[in-house]
Amino acid sequence: MKNKKTIRAAIVGATGYGGVELIRLLQAHPRVEITSVISSTNPGAEIIQGFPHLTNIMLGTLDAVDPQLIASKADVVFLATPAGVAVELAPQFLQVGLKVIDISGDYRLKSPELYEKWYKRTPADAALLEEAVYGLCEVWGMEVNDTVRLLSNPGCFPTAILLGLIPAVAAGWIDLNTIIIDAKSGVSGAGRGLSLSSHFAEVNENFSAYKLNKHQHIPEIEQALTRVAGKPVVTTLTTHLVPMNRGIMATMYASVAEEARTDADFVNLYNQYYEDRPFVRVRKAGTWPATKHVTGSNYCDIGFAVDERTGRVTIISVIDNVVKGAAGQAIQNLNLMMGWDESTGLMFAPMYP
Numbered sequence: 469m470k471n472k473k474t475i476r477a478a479i480v481g482a483t484g485y486g487g488v489e490l491i492r493l494l495q496a497h498p499r500v501e502i503t504s505v506i507s508s509t510n511p512g513a514e515i516i517q518g519f520p521h522l523t524n525i526m527l528g529t530l531d532a533v534d535p536q537l538i539a540s541k542a543d544v545v546f547l548a549t550p551a552g553v554a555v556e557l558a559p560q561f562l563q564v565g566l567k568v569i570d571i572s573g574d575y576r577l578k579s580p581e582l583y584e585k586w587y588k589r590t591p592a593d594a595a596l597l598e599e600a601v602y603g604l605c606e607v608w609g610m611e612v613n614d615t616v617r618l619l620s621n622p623g624c625f626p627t628a629i630l631l632g633l634i635p636a637v638a639a640g641w642i643d644l645n646t647i648i649i650d651a652k653s654g655v656s657g658a659g660r661g662l663s664l665s666s667h668f669a670e671v672n673e674n675f676s677a678y679k680l681n682k683h684q685h686i687p688e689i690e691q692a693l694t695r696v697a698g699k700p701v702v703t704t705l706t707t708h709l710v711p712m713n714r715g716i717m718a719t720m721y722a723s724v725a726e727e728a729r730t731d732a733d734f735v736n737l738y739n740q741y742y743e744d745r746p747f748v749r750v751r752k753a754g755t756w757p758a759t760k761h762v763t764g765s766n767y768c769d770i771g772f773a774v775d776e777r778t779g780r781v782t783i784i785s786v787i788d789n790v791v792k793g794a795a796g797q798a799i800q801n802l803n804l805m806m807g808w809d810e811s812t813g814l815m816f817a818p819m820y821p
C-alpha cells in the first residue's frame with residue numbers, strides 16, 4: 469500500500485461517536501475515499517437519517533458487517549466498536565486481506581491475561597496481540613509502516629497521559645515510584661449509547677470520579693511506561709467525568725530528579741523530544757493548557773509547574789478525546805502506514821470559543 473495515491477476506507481461502528489468523527493475527518497482527507505460505512509444493527513438505512521449534519525457530505529446507506537463485501541469495496545477498515553467486537557472481527561477482516569485499524573482496547577495489551585483481568589472479557593488470539601502495533605505516533609511512529617496489518621490505536625486517557633509523561637520518564641527526570649495521575653473526560657468519552665451515568669441530569673452541574681483503581685487504561689499506561697523505562701512501572705490513575713462534550717485533561721504529579729529544577733528545564737526537554745512532531749505543542753513556562761485549546765483538533769498541549777518547595781512537578785496534558793484520542797490519531801496512524809506525511813488531512817485549527 470505504501471505511497472499509494474489514494475485508498476478506500478470502511479468504517480465499522482460508523483454510527484458511534486468515534487465512527488462519525490472518522491467520517492467527518494476522512495471526508496476532508498485528500499487521499500482517502502470512504503467507500504463503506506457499516507452498522508451491525510441498521511444496515512440498509514441512509515446514513516443521514518440518523519446524522520442530519522452529514523447532509524450533502526456523506527451519501528449512501530449503511531452496509532452490514534460482511535467481511536467479503538467490505539473487502540470488495542475497501543483497502544483498510546477502521547473498527548470503532550465497543551470492547552470485545554474487534555476480538556471477533558479483526559481476524560475475519562485480516563483473513564480477507566484488509567488492513568485493520570482498531571480504535572477499541574482489544575489489541576492494546578500484549579498480555580491476554582491482563583486483558584481478561586481488566587476488561588473482564590475473552591482476549592484476542594495471542595499471536596494477533598503480539599502482531600498488533602501500538603500506534604502512539606509521537607513515540608512509536610517509526611514502527612508504523614506499510615508492513616503493519618493490524619494497528620491498535622491508543623486509548624483516549626493513555627494518549628494524553630503518555631504524551632505528558634514519556635519524555636520525562638525516558639530522561640529519568642521523575643521518580644517512577646511517585647507518579648499519580650488525575651484525569652478528567654467529557655461525556656462523549658463514554659460513547660453514544662445511553663446509560664444512567666451519562667444522562668444529562670446526572671452529569672450536568674456535577675463532577676464525579678469513577679472506576680478507581682479499576683480503570684482498563686491503567687495496564688495500558690503501565691505497559692507503555694514500563695517499555696520506556698526498561699523496568700516495571702506502576703501508577704495510580706483516577707478518572708473523572710466532567711459536564712462537557714469533548715476533552716480530556718490529565719494532571720500528573722511526580723517527584724523530580726536533581727537535574728530537573730525548573731519549568732524551563734521541562735519545556736526544553738519536551739521541545740527536544742517532540743521536535744518536528746506537528747501535533748504536540750509545549751506551553752511556555754508559566755502557562756498551562758486548557759481543553760478548549762485543542763477542541764476539535766488533533767493537538768495535544770502540555771504544560772509544567774515544578775514546585776521547588778515539594779520537589780514535585782505537575783504536568784498537564786490536554787487532548788480532544790474523539791480526535792487525538794480516537795479518530796484523529798487513527799488517521800495519523802493510517803498516514804504513517806501509507807508512507808504519507810503524518811499530518812495529511814489533519815492540520816486544522818481547534819475550534820474557539
Ligand SMILES: NC(=O)C1=CN([C@@H]2O[C@H](COP(=O)(O)OP(=O)(O)OC[C@H]3O[C@@H](n4cnc5c(N)ncnc54)[C@H](OP(=O)(O)O)[C@@H]3O)[C@@H](O)[C@H]2O)C=CC1
Pocket residue numbers: 480481482483484485486487506507508509510533547548549550551553571572573622623624656657658659660661789790793794
Ligand atoms: N468516545 C471516545 O472518546 C473514544 C472511544 N474509544 C473506543 O472506541 C470504540 C468506539 O467508541 P465510541 O464511538 O465512543 O462508541 P459508541 O458506543 O458511540 O459507538 C460504537 C458503535 O459500535 C457499533 N457496534 C456495536 N456492537 C457492534 C457489533 N457487535 N458489531 C459491529 N458494530 C457494533 C454500534 O453501531 P451499530 O449498532 O450501528 O452497529 C455503535 O454505534 C470503543 O471501543 C471505545 O472504547 C477510544 C478512544 C476514545
Ligand SMILES: CC(=O)N[C@@H](CCC(=O)OP(=O)(O)O)C(=O)O
Pocket residue numbers: 551571572573622623624653654655656657658659684685707709
Ligand atoms: C468518559 C468515559 O467513560 N470514558 C471511557 C473511555 C473509554 C474508552 O475510550 O475505552 P477504550 O479506550 O478502553 O476503548 C472510560 O473511562 O472508560
